Amino acid sequence: MNSRRRFRKALSFAQKTLGRFYYVPYCAVCDEAVHPPLPSPFVCKDCLSVLPFRMGAERIEWEGPFPLYATFFYKDALPKLLISMKFAGRTDRAQALAPLMARTIRRHRLTADAIIPVPLHRRRKAERGYNQVSVLADCLASSVDTPAVDSLLVRHRFTERQSEAHSVKERHLHLQDAFRLDPLCPAAVPLGGRTVFLLDDVLTTGATMAEAARPLLEAGIHVTGLVAATGKDRYQGFLTAADQW
Numbered sequence: 527m528n529s530r531r532r533f534r535k536a537l538s539f540a541q542k543t544l545g546r547f548y549y550v551p552y553c554a555v556c557d558e559a560v561h562p563p564l565p566s567p568f569v570c571k572d573c574l575s576v577l578p579f580r581m582g583a584e585r586i587e588w589e590g591p592f593p594l595y596a597t598f599f600y601k602d603a604l605p606k607l608l609i610s611m612k613f614a615g616r617t618d619r620a621q622a623l624a625p626l627m628a629r630t631i632r633r634h635r636l637t638a639d640a641i642i643p644v645p646l647h648r649r650r651k652a653e654r655g656y657n658q659v660s661v662l663a664d665c666l667a668s669s670v671d672t673p674a675v676d677s678l679l680v681r682h683r684f685t686e687r688q689s690e691a692h693s694v695k696e697r698h699l700h701l702q703d704a705f706r707l708d709p710l711c712p713a714a715v716p717l718g719g720r721t722v723f724l725l726d727d728v729l730t731t732g733a734t735m736a737e738a739a740r741p742l743l744e745a746g747i748h749v750t751g752l753v754a755a756t757g758k759d760r761y762q763g764f765l766t767a768a769d770q771w
């Protein structure tokens with residue numbers, strides 16, 4: 527081992543050791559240092575008290591053929607949290623949101639055998655480097671002791687960004703047959719007849735959630751939809767634009 531490598535190894539050891547003693551937790555919402563005990567993992571007391579929880583309105587009214595739940599309204603701190611989680615590599619924000627989403631699961635006594643994140647197309651994933659919903663699924667998996675299965679659902683059609691599609695009809699056309707199951711995924715057969723949580727970060731019109739669920743439902747897998755946040759209270763109209771449901 528040359529001296530430079532030895533130095534680097536010693537430095538990395540020193541950082542890890544010192545970090546153990548000098549680690550100051552910070553709030554994933556406001557980025558301020560907070561002092562334990564934290565009222566909630568990763569979120570300070572002040573931020574927790576003003577997060578826009580949906581509470582009595584967690585079950586979403588929509589026309590899709592499976593139940594759908596959201597933990598937050600898409601307002602106040604949520605757009606910043608979710609956008610930075612998606613585009614700025616702030617995956618620590620998934621750690622903050624997942625335990626709060628787990629409370630929605632417990633409040634409604636929801637159970638499932640796996641958590642399936644809504645996938646990105648591999649080209650989009652390569653651009654961004656990660657799928658923020660997969661990161662959220664992994665954090666939620668440890669909060670509710672249910673495995674996250676990332677490889678079952680595949681987005682095989684590269685579509686425009688949903689935010690660039692204006693109408694509900696446009697969104698549906700972009701997404702039609704965009705998802706399929708990977709028959710080689712080891713979970714494909716065992717999940718038949720069982721229930722999964724289909725997870726997404728934001729619900730806008732419901733088009734992505736509906737289309738992503740389609741191959742799961744066709745394979746006889748029961749679906750319960752979960753999203754971190756949504757801004758509207760009623761989701762209707764997309765059915766009339768979709769060819770089938």
Ligand SMILES: [Zn+2]
Pocket residue numbers: 553554555556557558569570571572573574
């Ligand atoms: Zn805070």
